[in-house]
Structure formats: C-alpha cells, structure tokens
Amino acid sequence: MKVLVCDDEQLIREVIKEYLKRENYEVVEANNGYDALEIVKKENIDMIIMDIMMPKMDGYEAVRKIKKEKDIPVLMLSARAEEYDKLLGFELGIDDYMTKPFSPKELIARLKAITKRTEKNESQYTFEGLVLDDTAHEVTIDGKKVNLTPKEYELLKYLIENKNIALSREQLLTNVWGYDFYGDDRTVDTHVKTLRNNLGKYRKYITTIRKIGYKFEYKNENE
Amino acid sequence: MKVLVCDDEQLIREVIKEYLKRENYEVVEANNGYDALEIVKKENIDMIIMDIMMPKMDGYEAVRKIKKEKDIPVLMLSARAEEYDKLLGFELGIDDYMTKPFSPKELIARLKAITKRTEKNESQYTFEGLVLDDTAHEVTIDGKKVNLTPKEYELLKYLIENKNIALSREQLLTNVWGYDFYGDDRTVDTHVKTLRNNLGKYRKYITTIRKIGYKFEYKNENE
C-alpha cells in the first residue's frame, strides 16, 4: 500500500509519515499539487492524503486533475471545519475528510476504512443490462453470457475500472497488455472493435476520444 | 462448527457468543460487514449470523459479497419485523431470519435446524444427474457410480465447492494439490481431461477459462 501525502507543511507530512510507516504503509511525499500530480502519473499510488489549503494549486484543483488521470481514493485534510460544506458540495469522488488537528489513530482508522471500501471487493459491475462479474470471469448482456477473448475481457475490465476517464492508447497498452509490449498503438483499436461488436447494443458505452484513445462512459444519476 | 457473528452492537454479540459457546460452537466476531467478509475469506466459517442494520455496509450487501466468496449458511437478524418482506424478496440464499429481540434459545434452535438442513446438502451436491456425495466419498452419474481417482475426486469437489467462480491453475494447485506442490501448471489440465472423460455428458459443467484456468459452471434458476 503506497500512500501519497500532499501537504505544504513539512511537519504535518512528517507526522503522518511516521504513523503510516508504523502501519506498514509506504509513503511518498509532495508539498504541492503540481508535484502530487507528477508523482501520481509516474508512480503506482494506492491512496492519497491531500491538504486543501496549499499555495498555488489548492487541494481541490489537485484532486480534480489527479482524478482525470487515475481513480485513486482520496482523504482530504482541512484546517477549518467550516470547509466541510464546500467539500460535500464538491463533485469529486473524495472518499473521506478530516479536520486538523486530527488524532493519528483516527487517520489510520479512516485510511483503513477507505482501503476496505475501495478494495477489489467490487467484483461485479453493472451498467443497465451489461454486467461484468469478475469472480465468475464472465460478462453478460441482458442475462446472456458473452464470449470474450481474454484480451477483450481484460480491456473491458480496465475500461470499466477507470470509467469516465479518457484512457490513451499508451495507457491501455501498458496497463492491459503490460509494460513490455512494444507493438503498434493501433492494436488497441482492433481490440476495441471486436469488443464493441461483442457488446452489441452496449457498445455505446465505449466512446472514442479523438487523438487520445477511448473511454468507458457511464454517468450514474447518483454519482 | 465455527460461527461468525456479525453485528455492530457489542452487547448483542456478547450474548449470542455466550449461548453459542454453551452449545459448543466456536465463535468469531465481526462488528461490520467489511470485517465479516475478510474473516470469511481467511477462516473456515461454517455459519453466519448477520445483522441487517449496520453502518456503512449493511447486512444485505455483506451477504451478497460473502456468498460470492463462499456458500455459507446465513441467519439474518433484524430489529424490525417489517423487513421480513424485503428479506423474502431478497434473491440471496438466506437460510433463516429472526427479529430482535429474540430468545437465545430460539436462536440456538434455528441454528441447529440450519445445520441439519445444510449438513445434508453440504455433503451432497446435486447438479441434475451428477451427484457428489462427500460422506460416501462417491460420485454418481444418473445413479451409476463413477470411479474417480483420488485427485480427480478432490479436484471435482473443489470445483463444485467453488462453483461459478473462475479458478486459476495456481489456485487449484494450492488448494487441491497443496501449497507445497512445485510442479507444472499444466498438470491441472491433464486431470481436468481425465475428470471430464469420467463425467461423460456432464463434462459440460467444467468450462475452460482461457488464460486463467477452469470453472464449474452451474446456474440455478433460483439463485
């Protein structure tokens, strides 16, 4: 479990880092939103603790940009309790919120709660009649099983796990094919084609993002 | 008999635990659905007593996730009788239901009833004409006994116990052969082959999951 701690106060970062290490979390630090974004792009971060008040780019902005890249759970920190309202109204998928000063114990507890909540427990994804059940390793359309090739399945799963995020061909290749794939970009296109064909009427969920790649687009009225 | 008691109220858990211990049940506690799920994954739980009303993940959700992992009998608890309807309509295989407050005596009685009911079924799995009777350590096809080798039997049993779950070759090896098996992955294939041959027309239940392994696929219209 690698946690990114983003706060402009070094002392705060140090304290959090100490406690996280004691719980066997790996910790990466960033003292501003820009660095945080860069780190998220490069490293495999599992969770983010982000301060709201930071110079230049605040926590909201940072999270908004990060969420465009990857869907990583975020716990927000704030000095003032009043900001809670603002946070609630915030459209981003923030997983939890704490006001400073906080007890380290509580921080750990909340982190663990997030971990459990977001862990790959979610093995069944449903989008109207389209269901991907990862436990059964099966995709069904209106209850009828669809035969996908392994690559098609993995591709769909990755798209769904990162739904509503535009994924570049390169991203798809490294994450679905593996970092060691040195083939043609357009291979993705071919697989998207066959996948779409297999999804029948639900092909609409896979949208093309011109000049970039693809996206699984599904807006739930609750989210 | 190991029973998992899942309720957010410690007092309730304590009471149930006391009565169960008196009846020589082993008791494991969880105060929320997440913990329950984790425990089920790790420990060999024979039965679950689950409260419906819990913070974060309610009993329904917890049971749904647990049933995906393992087919363990569940007795549900609820503070309100009105929820009974909801429960009846609930598609999960819940074995019994009680409303709070309940007499511990009744709880034990119901548990024992479940034990009886499921013990019978647990040692005997039926899929149309294919029957595996673990007590007799025997597999029959349309009433006729099939001679399986020990490995074939264990493999079939494991597949059936985890029916509708895609099992990797590695998973099969560690769980059927043992964690200390350091042989070829493909050994599984050979045994699946002989097992399929022995299952005759019911070979169809064992499906190949390309790039993964195998799965015992049997969809019951009630589940």
Add this chain to the structure above:
DNA sequence: CAGAATTGTGAGAAAATCATGAAAAAAGAA
C-alpha cells in the same frame, strides 16, 4: 469543399493456448 488526419474494419499470418495421447515417475497394494 478538398485535403489531411484519425479512426473503423476486414482479412490473414503469426503466436499463444489448450486438449489430448503417450510414456515416465511415483505411490500403493499384494
């Protein structure tokens, strides 16, 4: 609208994966 850039698609070669049979190795029974 023409031309350029980009994506969609069909076909086929290459590669990966699985089912199977055979045979060696190991385990168990007599």
Add this chain to the structure above:
DNA sequence: TTCTTTTTTCATGATTTTCTCACAATTCTG
C-alpha cells in the same frame, strides 16, 4: 519385491487469439 494404479511430465496437433496491415469511413481544418 513385483504388479497395479495413479500422478506427473511432455510433445503434438488443433483451436483460438492476437497482432499487423491495408484500405474504407469518418472527422477535422483551412
């Protein structure tokens, strides 16, 4: 031990999947 059964390994061919490429269709730009 010797014989039998079971388990494992391995090579082969069959099948499926993956990938590339060429061309068609579409979208964008000026």
